[in-house]
Amino acid sequence: MVRTYDFGEADRIIVLLTPAGLVRAVAKGVRRLRSRFGSRLEPFVLVQAQLYPGRNLDTITGADTVAYFGTGIIDRYEHYTAACAVLEATERLSIDGGELFDAAVEALKNIQVATRPTLALDAFLLQAMETAGWAPQLFDCAHCNAPGPHQLFHPGAGGALCRNCHYSGCAEVDPEVLHVMWLLAHVGGEGAEVAPESVCNSAHQLVRAHLQWHLERKLGSLDFVDAGWTH
Template sequence: MARRPSYRDHAVVVRTYDFGEADRIIVLLTRAHGLVRGVAKGVRRAKSRFGSRLQPFVLLDVQLYSGRNLDTITAADTLEFFGAGIIEVWENYTSACAVLESAEKLAVAHYGEDPTLFDAVVQALRELQELKDSEGEQYPTLIVDRFLLQAMAHEGWSPSLFNCAACNNPGPHRSFHPGHGGAVCGTCRPPGSPRVHPETLHLMWLLLHDSELDTVPENFPTLVAEAHQLTRSYLQWHLERSIASLKVMDQ
């Protein structure tokens, strides 16, 4: 999309760093313009009009002016604040950080301006915030994993979670290998690939398809932890490959 000199969009802050004496660089994931690197001038001075709003866990309405290297953020309004439920609970906070960090990498790898990733990030932050008031045992990493699995599926990177990713034999299987594409059977399993609970793969399948378990098994915390580890290793594998291929394209 060709950028107009001045444009407006919904955005979340994924990262910030100080620049010069009073400015700050704000990396924004926007809804319609992909990843944008903007400079917020003078925001580190006490009198800044909107500096305090340019922080993670806020849904913003931003106005930017296009520049050659950096766009300038000229206005920012808060539409929704997710911070209250997130920054008070350590697990919610680390989960929300994981969502933003992965979203930035996915946006770089994807290099597009499709609003799906943005909408999914906002949804995940909202759910993490709402966890604070929900009852019973809480599993914020499930929100992260659902976000990651669905975002990867949108990129065409869905793992195979029932059939063997190599020979297509139906599962349930007991091994998982990111390089092979997910679950692998006893025959296709590369030496050294980790053994997993078949119920973990089932849990990941449910997350990917936005479904819920009928009954929560006794070993649920173990499955949740394993699902998080497998989802992250799968994401890592795909990000490294796609970022490496972007670098090749740049040469």
């Protein structure tokens, strides 16, 4: 489940991510104290839901908990904000299909136990961008394919750039930052956790910039992720 909206006096619209894509359904009476759904229809809960099809919205007639990811997430600020960003990104990127279902479940599991949850978030975001078809180029030049490593990055150009393909507004980047991003994108971040914090933070900012450039809108939850660095 990725999002909820209050509906009427006691109902709630539940946005579910399924292997087939996003489903919006009404959970009747879920806001009452004695709701038969209890706390199952909440973020960070994997459920097996029974749905009755409707004209505009399905109705949830039953829900059984399969897994609960809140432990280790809801009581830690950095983990909670990273997990919220996973859910928000999933909703934005899964409108036409459910390709991110398994990746989102795996990301929440990783965030539960992560010592650096932002790395787990960034690994998921890079995977999501790969699924969407606009993952950043991280080694060869995104414009001319000159072999890297390179020291320039621009999301509008597709990622890393060589000096000959300089774009206005390019960011100067330590190649180690792009290497950390490559580890996150291709091997689940193995090896990235030992990188200096400054390198990981720079990698996160590039991941965020690339994502939001191609989404053409902000993910509000990422503001809270970044705010956690000052706490």
